[in-house]
Amino acid sequence: MKIKKFLYSQKVAPYVFVLPFILSFLLFWIYPLCSTVVMSFQDIGPAMTEWVGFKNYQKLLKDTTFHTAIINSFQYMVLTLVLLIPFPMLYAVLIDSRLVKAKGFWKACLYVPALTSVVISGTLFRLMFSEYQTGQLNVITSALGLGTFKWLKVKATGLFALVLVCCWRWTGVNMLYFISGLKSIDTALYESADIDGASATQKLRYITIPLLKPTIIYVLTISIYAGLSMFMESYMLWAGPDSPNNIGLTIVGYLYKRGITKNDLGYGSAIGLVLLAIALVINIVQLILNGTFKKEER
Amino acid sequence: MKKKLLSTVLSVAMLATALAGCGSSDAATTDSAASGDAAADTAAEAPADTAADAPADAQADAVTTVGDANGTHMECWSFVEAHNTFYAQMVEKWNAANPDRTIEITFTTYPYSDMHTKLLTSLTAGTGAPDICDVEMGQVPNVYEGLDTWLYPLTDAMAPYAGDMLTSRLDAYKGADGKQYGAPFHVGATVMYWNMAVLEEAGITQADVDAVVTWDDYNALGEKYLDAIGRPEGKYFTSVDTAGVDWMWIAMAEYGEDWTGGHNGTANVELDSVKKMLTMQQGWINSGFAQTSPDGHVDLEAGFQNILDHNIVSFPKAMWFMSRFTNYMPEEKGNWYITKCPVFEEGQTCSVGIGGTGTVVTQQSVDKELAADFLCYAKMSAEGETTIWNDLGFDVCNTALWSDDAFAHDDSNQYNTFFRNYPYDVLNEIKDDIGTILTVKISPTINEQFCNVTLNDILENGVDVETALQTAQGVIALEQ
Numbered sequence: 132m133k134i135k136k137f138l139y140s141q142k143v144a145p146y147v148f149v150l151p152f153i154l155s156f157l158l159f160w161i162y163p164l165c166s167t168v169v170m171s172f173q174d175i176g177p178a179m180t181e182w183v184g185f186k187n188y189q190k191l192l193k194d195t196t197f198h199t200a201i202i203n204s205f206q207y208m209v210l211t212l213v214l215l216i217p218f219p220m221l222y223a224v225l226i227d228s229r230l231v232k233a234k235g236f237w238k239a240c241l242y243v244p245a246l247t248s249v250v251i252s253g254t255l256f257r258l259m260f261s262e263y264q265t266g267q268l269n270v271i272t273s274a275l276g277l278g279t280f281k282w283l284k285v286k287a288t289g290l291f292a293l294v295l296v297c298c299w300r301w302t303g304v305n306m307l308y309f310i311s312g313l314k315s316i317d318t319a320l321y322e323s324a325d326i327d328g329a330s331a332t333q334k335l336r337y338i339t340i341p342l343l344k345p346t347i348i349y350v351l352t353i354s355i356y357a358g359l360s361m362f363m364e365s366y367m368l369w370a371g372p373d374s375p376n377n378i379g380l381t382i383v384g385y386l387y388k389r390g391i392t393k394n395d396l397g398y399g400s401a402i403g404l405v406l407l408a409i410a411l412v413i414n415i416v417q418l419i420l421n422g423t424f425k426k427e428e429r
Numbered sequence: 430m431k432k433k434l435l436s437t438v439l440s441v442a443m444l445a446t447a448l449a450g451c452g453s454s455d456a457a458t459t460d461s462a463a464s465g466d467a468a469a470d471t472a473a474e475a476p477a478d479t480a481a482d483a484p485a486d487a488q489a490d491a492v493t494t495v496g497d498a499n500g501t502h503m504e505c506w507s508f509v510e511a512h513n514t515f516y517a518q519m520v521e522k523w524n525a526a527n528p529d530r531t532i533e534i535t536f537t538t539y540p541y542s543d544m545h546t547k548l549l550t551s552l553t554a555g556t557g558a559p560d561i562c563d564v565e566m567g568q569v570p571n572v573y574e575g576l577d578t579w580l581y582p583l584t585d586a587m588a589p590y591a592g593d594m595l596t597s598r599l600d601a602y603k604g605a606d607g608k609q610y611g612a613p614f615h616v617g618a619t620v621m622y623w624n625m626a627v628l629e630e631a632g633i634t635q636a637d638v639d640a641v642v643t644w645d646d647y648n649a650l651g652e653k654y655l656d657a658i659g660r661p662e663g664k665y666f667t668s669v670d671t672a673g674v675d676w677m678w679i680a681m682a683e684y685g686e687d688w689t690g691g692h693n694g695t696a697n698v699e700l701d702s703v704k705k706m707l708t709m710q711q712g713w714i715n716s717g718f719a720q721t722s723p724d725g726h727v728d729l730e731a732g733f734q735n736i737l738d739h740n741i742v743s744f745p746k747a748m749w750f751m752s753r754f755t756n757y758m759p760e761e762k763g764n765w766y767i768t769k770c771p772v773f774e775e776g777q778t779c780s781v782g783i784g785g786t787g788t789v790v791t792q793q794s795v796d797k798e799l800a801a802d803f804l805c806y807a808k809m810s811a812e813g814e815t816t817i818w819n820d821l822g823f824d825v826c827n828t829a830l831w832s833d834d835a836f837a838h839d840d841s842n843q844y845n846t847f848f849r850n851y852p853y854d855v856l857n858e859i860k861d862d863i864g865t866i867l868t869v870k871i872s873p874t875i876n877e878q879f880c881n882v883t884l885n886d887i888l889e890n891g892v893d894v895e896t897a898l899q900t901a902q903g904v905i906a907l908e909q
Contacts, residue, residue, distance in 0.1 A: 176574070190907070193907060194907065195904065196904070258730070261723070261724060261730075261731055262723050262724060262731070263723045263724070263731040263734060263735070264663075265734065281889075283724075284671075284885065284889060373672070373877060373880060373881050374881065375671060375672070375725070375881060375885040375889070376881065376882055376885050376886070376890075377881050377882065380881075388877075391542065391546060392542075392873070393571070393873055393874075394549055394571045
């Protein structure tokens with residue numbers, strides 16, 4: 132009877148339901164996080180593990196390759212923010228409006244890339260951007276009389292390739308976020324604006340964008356982290372974590388290289404924590420500026 | 430009661446799905462992260478792991494058990510399925526020859542980086558490691574770092590074969606304590622590949638090619654070829670690598686230098702040999718004698734295409750590149766000729782062993798002695814080496830076989846008939862001239878710096894050789 136009482140207790144039930152989440156959260160998030168912090172102060176060797184204090188962090192300060200990785204990740208993040216918020220929003224507004232026919236088709240077109248495997252698409256993009264004269268893009272540029280380029284050997288074109296892969300892949304996803312945001316805006320607002328004689332741009336400026344703000348903040352927050360922690364696209368585009376003059380090296384790419392390829396998990400952990408710190412600082416500043424932490428005004 | 434049952438079932442289902450979710454997403458990420466590497470190394474013995482050929486091998490694991498069910502049971506891991514197939518054949522032969530010491534082995538093939546990560550983790554943990562495991566050259570410093578706490582020395586087991594084995598190759602798989610931990614598949618001797626068919630069209634004969642001894646001769650012959658074809662755009666005598674250090678290894682071997690400084694030394698990349706090679710290559714680029722290899726080195730799709738398009742007509746590469754010809758460029762059959770590499774000064778060592786797999790026996794093995802005996806039999810005995818040459822196409826380390834006519838001139842072997850001469854004739858010629866560059870703890874750092882920055886700076890961006898090497902030395906010193 133005791134068991135029955137326990138199972139039907141209103142106090143216990145909620146905890147039972149959240150237990151699976153709490154357990155997996157503790158096991159797969161909190162434990163690795165704590166252990167990463169500890170490991171970042173250690174030199175982890177084959178036979179023994181040694182406590183080295185701040186040595187890993189001091190080395191990071193002097194490590195120019197790591198600085199290159201931070202600069203690359205930062206540039207990439209900024210570019211993706213500039214491209215992956217306004218354009219998906221525009222497409223969402225267009226698809227939501229009466230101007231566009233065959234909405235399902237366009238939505239599917241933009242969303243399908245997100246479903247493909249990065250391994251396959253990365254490989255295809257790598258072959259397209261090949262510096263060899265038969266590479267897809269070199270065929271196009273030669274046809275236009277521009278000659279051939281060593282796409283993945285030069286910083287500017289390399290970054291272009293990366294951002295292109297990213298936009299190709301994520302535009303559809305961000306657009307879906309914005310569409311769902313748009314759906315939640317009350318149509319009565321637009322009707323009353325029409326009665327007041329507002330133009331289309333005015334409606335976008337004074338109704339759509341302010342009411343989409345929560346969605347925009349959400350997309351901005353996840354895009355900042357996604358941009359900083361990008362790894363896969365660069366890994367596939369250069370077929371590994373190495374690229375000429377490190378033009379494709381990202382923070383996580385460097386973490387992978389040091390932690391896994393070179394089996395230096397202590398140093399890798401320090402890199403991971405620096406990434407966490409950078410992403411947290413940027414996002415907290417951004418959220419404060421956006422007023423997310425202010426009490427909701429009613 | 431029904432309600433209770435239902436709620437229990439639901440909770441269990443929830444927990445299961447929650448955990449299953451974690452598991453599968455984990456697997457997905459490791460898989461895709463690994464496939465690049467796996468692809469790189471399947472085709473196999475490439476030293477610069479940037480290669481991305483043969484995507485087919487990044488598949489799921491293959492597990493097979495072979496041998497005598499009553500014998501000692503062992504585990505063996507590899508990252509190339511063809512290696513495991515080879516060992517499986519050798520298990521049968523071993524059991525037939527040693528009825529009192531039979532074995533049964535379960536072979537598992539994992540993707541490249543998964544296997545090495547698993548191996549390192551299980552060695553660190555002290556449990557879970559296989560009895561026998563392949564270790565790719567690039568990972569040798571990581572795995573051999575554990576010396577005899579992790580690995581079982583092969584010194585005794587290989588004694589019956591050691592006399593015939595090429596010592597410079599065995600040295601590459603020694604630990605910092607000087608003990609032998611790995612058994613090699615191949616020498617990986619660097620040789621010069623020449624497209625004789627195209628050279629002949631330009632009026633250059635096999636005798637002209639044979640007469641090349643030094644890099645100066647090579648230069649002169651190249652100029653003659655380029656003059657003969659009228660120096661059209663896009664045609665070069667050779668291509669130099671920006672994402673591979675093979676040329677540097679050749680230069681170091683010729684002068685008997687080693688930038689790693691050995692197991693206990695300090696790395697120094699500002700060597701005369703390296704400077705000479707890079708200065709020569711920079712000159713080639715400036716004069717239109719050579720191009721930089723498309724995508725970084727010749728062992729890639731673009732590199733194969735470049736060879737097929739006859740944009741380059743000669744290049745130095747390890748012997749195992751022969752299998753790239755048979756696999757990816759079959760239409761080139763009968764066109765290519767193999768010779769020894771040119772040297773800077775007459776009388777120098779003209780070759781160096783590149784790439785490879787140093788298979789180890791772990792201390793966790795159920796019967797270390799038996800595992801070591803089997804491994805050395807499989808990879809060093811005449812039977813084993815013949816199978817390696819016929820099936821895997823590697824230049825074997827057992828030098829006694831090199832001059833054995835039935836082995837080296839066997840026309841049923843595809844590699845013996847693909848080229849204009851017999852590969853082992855070239856090997857015999859350079860037998861005493863194969864140098865070794867060690868792969869030690871600092872090696873991955875040096876390779877990384879050269880393939881990513883230094884070679885690109887010098888050969889693509891025109892940075893002065895001395896300056897680029899100074900920068901490289903600074904970065905490498907930080908890791909010492």
